[in-house]
Amino acid sequence: MTQTQSVHRSSGTVAHLRPAYHVRPPGGYLNDPNGPIEHGSDVHLYFQSRPTLDMQVPVEWGHATSSDYVRWTPHRPAMAPQPGGPDTDGCWSGNTVLDDGRIRAFYSGRVESRPYQSVLTAVSDDGGGSFGPAHQVIPDPSDPAIIFRDPFVWKENGTWWMVVGTGYVDRGASIALYRSTDLSQWTAVDPLAELPRTSVAGEDTGSAWECPQVLTLDGRRIAVVSAWSPEGGPEAVLSFDADVPPAPQRVDHGTNFYAASAMRESRFGPLLFGWLQEGRDRPGWTDGWAGVISLPRVVWLGADSSVRSAPVPTVDTLRTGSTSAGAITAQCEIVVPEGSGRVVIHFGEQERLEIELDADTVTIDRSHASLAPHAHDGRMQATDAFDPSSNRPALRIFLDGSVVEAFTSAGRVLSTRVYPTTRPPWRVEGPPGTQCWLLAP
Known part of the structure; x- marks a missing residue:
């Protein structure tokens, strides 16, 4: 989208839709999370952001700890485009690693006149608060790629590895x-993985993969990619074993999760x-705002080799008390x-x-969730949803203004x-x- 629109500040009719405990800037546009990393006692999270909703403003790296x-x-x-530099039209997605104790970023620099985003690196000398000048480390592809962007770097067995998202008309x-x-x-x-565009279990695998991430789960290299096509844009986040022919499976079964960003290591294990x-x-x-970052998710492999998720354990510390008679605010957790x-x-x-919740299936129906004319509706479903032996609740629903994240056992x-037009208090049956737990950031 490139159109601009005048911005109206929050009024009482929409203020209840603003997420409170999810990461988002006070205003403007947010999209991809980038480079979450632990440094000392803090975790740094970067993300694509613009200070306004004008999509022609070059994207920068927002920052939260x-x-x-x-x-x-x-x-x-933490990072802004350098006028006349290799990222003059935007600091696009990437990740971070520790390099001799310093946080080093790898990311895509956009220059509008260039066909591809350059793979750049920049170092922070102030503990992750800002990054210095960037320089290109990977040349543009020699073959005519559909896209070439979003590097992800990690160290494995003493060797540094980098993946970059791409796709080709003839190869997929x-x-x-x-x-x-x-x-x-x-x-x-050789490429880590390739797949001609197809449909797997009803999922479009995309003509190109954005935001490739690589996790090590159960000793296997698991690729997490965001399926994308020139005509349809973002599709879904998919995962597969990178060391065998790809058999992609959906990572999130809802309607609004995209551009996953991985932490290979954290105090809770691998995260997304x-x-x-x-x-x-x-x-x-x-x-005056759009876009939000999901709760961080602990991830593991299910018996079917799909990536499974649960919220980080510390989310429980947001609880301020249980509610009575099913009455809730816009920030709550519902536990079945x-x-x-x-x-x-x-x-x-x-x-x-x-x-x-029915047998092994959970279905969310938002067909009647909003009277607002621009709100989306529809149903979403996940099977193999419940595991009574897991010691996790059958379902945990996190509500934060307009955000819903539902995790099964x-x-x-x-x-x-x-986007309900009715302001809280709301009611749960x-x-x-x-x-029902009330939550506070």
Whole structure:
């Protein structure tokens, strides 16, 4: 999108839709999370952002830190485009690594006149608060690629590796792969994975892969990619074993999770963050902000080799008390301990979100969630959703203004956005034992 729109500041009719404990800047546009990394006692999270909703403003790296992964302190942007430099039209997505104790970023620099985004690196000498001048480390592809962007760097068995998202008309989606001994000189090797565009279990695998990430789970290299096509744009986040022919599976079964960003190591183990896109048409962005980062998710492999997720354990510290008579605010957690049944979040007389637990399936229906003309509706579903032996509740639903993230006991997750016009308090009904917690950042 390139159109601009005048911005109206929040009024009482939309203020309740603003997320409070999810990461987002005070205003403007946010999309991909970038380079989460632990440094000392803090975790640094970077993300694509613009100070306004004008999509022609070059993107920069926003910045937030946390000591517990759930309470975040926003900072000034850590990286901004250098006029006349290799990222003059935008500091696009990438990740960070520790290099002799310093945080080093790898990212895509956009120059509008160039066909591809250059793979750049820059170093922070102030503990991650800002990054110095950038320089290019990977040449543009020699073959005519559809895209070439979003580097991800990691160290494995003493060797540095880098993947870059790409795709080709004749070969399909691809993950370019490079190796290095010093983070400076990089050698291209065979692609980590490729797949001609197809449909797997109803999922479009994309003509190119953005934001490739590589995790090591159960001793296997697991690729996490964001399927993309020139005509359709973002599709879904998919994962697969990178050392065998790709068999992609969906990472999030909701409607609004994209551009996953991985932490290979953290105090909680491997994590994923994601961009929760807006679930409303552009004319509905009337309150001066758009986009939010998901809760950080602990990830593991299910029996079917799919990536499963649960919120970081410290999310429990956001609880300030349970509610009575099913009354909730816009920031709450709804816990269904076991069994099947139906959860309904009543926003108003004509607005409700319906969540069905049935056998091994969870379904979220937002067909009646909003009377707003620009809000999206529809249903989403995940199977193999429940594992009574996991010691996790059957379902945990995190509500934060317009954000909904639902985690099942088997590690399925569905993320979506809702835009009720009715202001809180709202009301919840659910199966016996359902508990509601108020949350505060």
